[in-house]
Structure formats: C-alpha cells, structure tokens
Amino acid sequence: MTMSEEQTLSRAERNRLQLRADIVEAAFIEFSERGYHQTAIADIARRLGIGHGTFYRYFENKRDILEHVITDTMRKLTELLAGENAPTAVTNLEDYREQCRRISARFREFARGNPGALRLMLLEATSIDPEMTQRILNLVTMSGLMTASYLANGVQRGFFRADLDTEMTGHAIIGMIMAGVMRFLSQPDDAAALERYGEAIVSLLVAGMAAGTV
Amino acid sequence: MTMSEEQTLSRAERNRLQLRADIVEAAFIEFSERGYHQTAIADIARRLGIGHGTFYRYFENKRDILEHVITDTMRKLTELLAGENAPTAVTNLEDYREQCRRISARFREFARGNPGALRLMLLEATSIDPEMTQRILNLVTMSGLMTASYLANGVQRGFFRADLDTEMTGHAIIGMIMAGVMRFLSQPDDAAALERYGEAIVSLLVAGMAAGTV
Amino acid sequence: MTMSEEQTLSRAERNRLQLRADIVEAAFIEFSERGYHQTAIADIARRLGIGHGTFYRYFENKRDILEHVITDTMRKLTELLAGENAPTAVTNLEDYREQCRRISARFREFARGNPGALRLMLLEATSIDPEMTQRILNLVTMSGLMTASYLANGVQRGFFRADLDTEMTGHAIIGMIMAGVMRFLSQPDDAAALERYGEAIVSLLVAGMAAGTV
Amino acid sequence: MTMSEEQTLSRAERNRLQLRADIVEAAFIEFSERGYHQTAIADIARRLGIGHGTFYRYFENKRDILEHVITDTMRKLTELLAGENAPTAVTNLEDYREQCRRISARFREFARGNPGALRLMLLEATSIDPEMTQRILNLVTMSGLMTASYLANGVQRGFFRADLDTEMTGHAIIGMIMAGVMRFLSQPDDAAALERYGEAIVSLLVAGMAAGTV
C-alpha cells in the first residue's frame, strides 16, 4: 500500500515535491546562516539555481516559507526530544542517570550535525514577528512539560523526591539545555566542554531530585 | 555655582541630555515591542513627537541607537545580577538558599518592572546582526562565570560538594534563569507560577549541590 | 541560425538591450538639461514611463549611469574628432585650410544635432566629482595632443613653420574649439555667427602657422 | 573725507562687514575646493568658527552666497583682464607682442595665486543652475568682445590685417586662454609648460593677425 502510494506519484509530481523540499532546505540554510531579515528570496532561489519567480509557485510569500522551515526544524527538534526513551522506561535513579547521559550525548550529536537548526530556533526565530515568537515560547513550554513527565515517572516510582515540583523542574531542565545550546553556538568546536557541561547537569539533576534528600 | 556639577549644566544642556535619554527610552520601547527591523526611525521620532531629522542630531544612525539601547539594557541587567550579595557573603547552605530566594525575588520584581528589557535581550537582540548576537552570547557566558564564583565559594566553605563543577553548573543556573524569563514572557501575569518556578530551582540547586550527597 | 549574431538575440534580449540604451539616453537628456545633481533617478524613470526600481535592474547606482552616459558621450565626441581625415592626409597649406573647414563644418553639424552632448561635457561634467573632472581634463589634454599630430605633419611637410610648438598650439586649437562650443551653447540658433567663427579660426591658424612667417 | 567715512562706521558695523567678507571668503574656498553641491552651509560656518545660523543673518540662502562668491570672483577676473594696458596703448606689432606677453605673465601669476578662482569659474560654476551657467557664458562672451577691442585697435593702426574678424578672433583668444587655464588646473605645478603655452599662443596670434600676410 505504501508502495503503490508512492508509485501513484507521477515523475512530475515527484519532481515538484522534491523541489519543494529543496526550497525549504535552502531557505533553512540561508535563514540560519544570514538570518531571516538578511535573506532575500533571491538568495534562496540563487542557491538552488532556480528563478526567484519559481519560489512563488511553491510558497505564498516569505513568511510562508519561514513557517515551513520552522515547522520542519521543530519536527527535527521534537523528534530529538521525543525519540529516545519513553518517560516510563526508567525505574531507578541509576537508570535515569544513564538515560540522561544518552539524551545528553544525543543532543550533542545533533548539535554537531545541525548547528543551523539550533541557531535558527534559539536565536533567529525568537524575533521575526510576534506570532513566531509565541510559537518558540510555546515549544519551550511544551518541552518543559514533556520533560516534566519524565520526572513525574521518577516521583511515582519513588526514586525522585515526593515533593519534587515536576512541572517547574521540567522547565528548568529545558533552560539548562538552552544554556548548553548557547555555549555550543558560542564555541561549536569545544566538544569536551560540552560533554563536561552535560555531566554537570546530570549530576545536578540526579543529586537534586533523588529521593532521600532535601 | 561651585555647589554641584549639575548646577553647571545649562538649561539647554539639560534639555539636550534629557532628549537624548528620551530617545534611548523610546527606541528601547519600540525595539522591544516591535523589534529592531520592524522599527523605523520615524516610529521612534513619532513616539516622542519630534521630527525624525532630530534623531540624527543625537545618534549617528540606526545601528548607533541600538548600541546605546543594548548597552543601557545590559547595564540594568548586570546591575541586577551583580548588585545583590557578594559571592562570599554566604557561609552555609541555609544562607545560600536564602540568598537564592532573595535573588529570585529580585529577578521577578525586575521582570515585572522591565518586561521589555528581558524581551529585548533574550528574544530580539539575538538576531539583529552577528556582532550583536555575539555580545549576547558573551553576556550569557559572563553571567555563567559570575554565577560560578558563588558556587566556588560554597565549595571552599565546604557546604557544596567538593566535586561540584562550579563553572558548568554556573552556566546551567543561567540557563534555568533564562527559562524562567521565557516563562515570564509567555505568561507575564502569572506571578504565582513564577514564584513556584523560583522555589523549584532553588530546591534543585540546594539539594543538587549540597555536600554529603552524590 | 548562424546567419547573424543579431538573430541569436531573443526578443527579450533585444528588449533588454533596448531599454538599457533608452535609460542611458534618458539619463543623458536629464543630466544635460537639468544637471546631474538636479536629476533624481525618479526623473529618469518617469521620462521613460518605467518604475524607478527598474532603473536599478540595469545600473548599479546613480554614479554608474553617469559613467555610462559620459563614456557614451565621450565616444561620440572622440569619433567626431578622430573620424575626419588622418593627420597625414594633407600635404600643403591650402589642403590644410580645406581640411580645417571640413572639420569645422562637421563640428557645427554635430553641435546642431547634439547640443546636449556638448553642454554635458563642457559645462556639467566638469563639476560632478573630482574623478569626473579629471576625466574631462584628460579628454581635453588628449584632444590637444591629437590635434598636435596634425600640426606636426604640417611641420614635417614643410608647410608649417619649423619652429611651431606643435604640442602647445594643439592645445590652443582645442581651446578655440571650446570657445566655439560655448558660443554655440549661448546662441544655439545663430548658425551664421558660428560659421564666421570657424572661418576666423581657420584664417588665424593658417596665417599663424604657415611657413615663411615669424 | 575717506578717512571720516571710515570713521563713521561703528566698530560693530566694521565687524559686521568684516564677518560678511569672511563668509564670502570661506564660501569661496569651500565651493572651489569641494564644489557647490558638496559644500554644506555648516562647512562654511565651521571653517569660520561661527554658528551656522549666523550665516543666515548675512545671506539669504545658499544660492545667495554663491551669487556673492561668483560676483566677487568675477570682479577679480575682470580686473585681471581689464587692468593691464588699455586696448589703444599699443601702436605696433612688436609692442602688441610685448603686451601679450605681459598679459600672459600676469595671467600665470594670477593662476598661481588663485587656482581656486579659476577652478570655480571654469569648472564649478558652469553647472550649478541655468542662470549661473548663463552668467558664465556671458562673461566668456564679454571677455571675447573686450579682447576684440584690442584687435580692432591693431586693425585701425594698421599692424593687423584689415580683413581680421576682430570679434570672432577675440572669442578665439578667450578660448585659448581657457585651454591654458585647464592645462594649469590639470598640472598646476608645471610653470614651464604654462609659459611655453603662453609663448605659443602669442606667436600664433602675432603671425596669424599681422598685416601683410594671408
């Protein structure tokens, strides 16, 4: 079924979809490297070797392509956050620590491979217009809540303090990650420092949330 | 006549300084509300009821006023961070917790009074141009290092774990604060949530860094 | 297909070249009539009935179009100066006089047909910026040297005084021509006076340079 | 009487007249060095160390000061032309040659001392606005006519050809002078070339206009 579905796309159709994806990709690169306001539609088109009129056959306007670029990038990011382990996959503190480490490593790997994505979301997209700003803030909030669910699992399982404010701590964890991203954007090549940063966070979290401490 | 330096400023001089300050203020409001790129010099002038040519009597160009606005805002922010208690003023964990609470409260108060400043620095200034982005990233780094000095004090005094990575944890704390700022910018009126957020951070920190835990 | 190069130009291409030429033409008219500084890009565009943004598709900026207008006009002028007879085509005084008369007539004809060109070069372009001023002065110098080569021929052939300072006299002749241009620009319709002026110059030259007089 | 007349000017009055003259002088320098359009009223004021508002107490507007500067400079120039010898002071060809040489030397001296005046009149003033252009063209014409009167004297005295077109030749002489001025403006330091140029003109004129030649 999935096979035949792909088959039904004519060559022209596939080309069309491909170009559309290429435009999103090119726009992503331009936006993350030069910034949204500094990027002209012509820059995106030139990068692809297409006429800039063609752009408008695929996207309504500049804001529209931004929308798609951001949505695309958000998807990558949320896959990153969501993908790993289910919140409930961990049953004790040591496993949690390991899970944190895996997530931390994964983040660092993502950062190395997608510096533009992080730059775009954290630095660029925050100031394009009020609506986009709101989307970013919402993403941050959602990420905090999702993180909180991991913590809630720990409380329920008893390896985190019963009085842990899971929601707020979840938001705090997102903050720590954001600071890590900023460090990475400042010094993209200092992998060691980044790993050390991850370790420090994990230590702080494990010690700070473990049951049996105040 | 020798009484005070202020006395020696002629009325014209005072007007001039006042207008200059007013322009910075107006630009600050416009930049933080609409964003740098969306703000025209004419917007700033109109807000003050002055001709837009007048603007250029006080500032070189649009980038120049941005520089002043940002520097001004950075000063406010660093005063906020630096002002409170000296890093070495605290000698035990309970005092540290209290110091954190005071700083937290102070931050929340500042946020209430200067929402624009936070919005400008964290959301807007990150994407105006590469140089400004770098300044913001530097500020974040500096803030982390300054925070780290508080932690180093705790380690030295023995109320924080000897193996605490003070530098990295300092950066993490700045991250938590940034997340708090974002929460505030999302929901400026939910003071209770913000206070709860502060409490959660403080608890995490105290438990996570205290000596005698791993 | 190999027939002619012109055939290979698509219609769009031809339109493009045509518009480009039209812009140079319109700018030429505006610059020569109102002056460079008094001419706005919008004036040029309006004259052609095109949007002023269109202008910038064909020329970098205002200085760029000036460059093209001037170069174009210089070409016309140098063709005028160079075209006639070779310097060495004349072998005796009477022929020289005839050559002078032909050149004089040709100049007058050119002036009638291109008053703007003369106005632009002699009055307008001298004061646009230092670089352009220099170009005009250089053109004058070059013209003098070229004229001198005609005189050198006469000296060599023996129909001009052996002690004639050909170079300096060449410059002087250019000066007389410039004065003629100015007279023309003052009184464009007095063709008779201009012809009389040409006669007077020729008489002065022939008598003043002929061999056998001091 | 002249003494008392000066005496009747109060000190304030004299200061006023002096400043007025200073402004004309400063404007002259700026206009001739940078050009009219490139000169701001503030430049003129700054050069004098006065407020630029003060300028408007002495002159109506920018065009007005130009008027005065040009008039002033024209006066200098016409004094130069007129001052030397009366047209009728010369009675034979050799004296005429000497008169020409004196005038030529005087011109070169003036050029050395007043390069700005020549630049202003010949290059700058020709393109400020139609009215000013006309004034320059008129000056050229007048100068030609004045020169013609010298020639008419020679014809009358019999040492110039009876058929000399004095008027047109007068204009031609002005043209030769203008070319000399341009050479000077191109190469202000080559005094020898300029003298040689003067000699060449004089030779051409004497031989070209003398009675007893064709």
Added chain:
DNA sequence: CATGAATGAGCATTCATTCAT
C-alpha cells in the same frame, strides 16, 4: 509550469532653513 522583468512601497539618511533662547 518556470522565469525574470517590472514594480513601488518603504526606509535610512542628509541638509537647507527657521526660530526660540
């Protein structure tokens, strides 16, 4: 469907001129 030529809204900046002090 792709193209790029055309367009004009929009904005930063300059500077002659006015006028309150």
Added chain:
DNA sequence: CATGAATGAATGCTCATTCAT
C-alpha cells in the same frame, strides 16, 4: 545679534511580490 536645536522635504536604494511570456 549669535546660536544651534529642530525640522521635514527630498532622494538613493532594496526587495518582496506580481505577471506576461
């Protein structure tokens, strides 16, 4: 009378968007 602060008309230039080919 001198001053310089204030003003806004004027203009060069950019770029998102449209549309004829």
